[in-house]
Amino acid sequence: MSAYTIRDATEADVPAIARVYEHAVLHGTATYELVPPPEAEMLTRFRAISGDGYPYIVAEDADGTLLGYAYGSAFRTRPAYRWSVEDSVYLEPSAQGRGIGLALLLRLVELCGELGFRQMIAVIGGGEHRPSIRIHEKAGFRHLGVMEASGFKFGRWIDTVLMQLPLGEGRDTLPDEATYPGTLFRG
Template identity: 65%
Template structure:
């Protein structure tokens, strides 16, 4: 796969997004969900993300088929975390190793920078999930810790890797507290 494009996700992408996520739930450790959500649930999740003005993108192959998606959302619900986002990236099996994840993450970083966020946190399921760890490291994320044995899936304990990327000066400058970044346009 040599050609792909990235665009804003729309509700019409939900069937493809649901299929990609189902694969991740059933066969991977990137998510700790055990039962794949249906299209109705995935549509509700997308609507909630977009309603809060977080970025949500899809990658499409040359024929327009969705081969991956990425979005940012709140890292935690408490108000003091409002300047910090968590990224999520999922790829169809045929898109892995083709630069799609890197391109989606780069687009997500740019969008979150533009919205005024100060930190992006990667919460990576599986310390053995080297492709995800490498993509994040390649784009400048630093390793901040491992939450050992934090997930139980496929009959085994799974570690969670935390990585962090500073946006807009990170902790070195104060944010404009009159603006809540999740509602910027």
């Protein structure tokens, strides 16, 4: 197994991120998009997510090849959800099964906890998507349930698995509104 590093993503990573995501759209159920967005749209999304104060990270090998990426984003856009964050993790096919997805997820959990988010929600496309479910279990997420036949892709119905992980103090204390970690709900 080759060495890799995890670092903050930059705009220069977007072309490689777009290629990894294109493969996920065309060949997997991790996303319910049916048509890969163009690179310009991926750049717009990157800027929106990172601009709202959410972490966006990449894993790269020793020669700088992007192996995967992960980011946090708004779980839902209503203000009452502002302390919850949804995780997304995507890997280059050659990087799968090497522990990189779990490493990205664990670093994302750490960053979101440091920012003050209280809950991380995983919305996993495909109940049969065992690798994604497994890395979330290894990271400490608990199963919330399954939304049956909630997606339709590749000519079939797909279940959506929901998992959750408390961050920091979770629900044990009330958040300090002055320390809200993102910019999405600030005036």
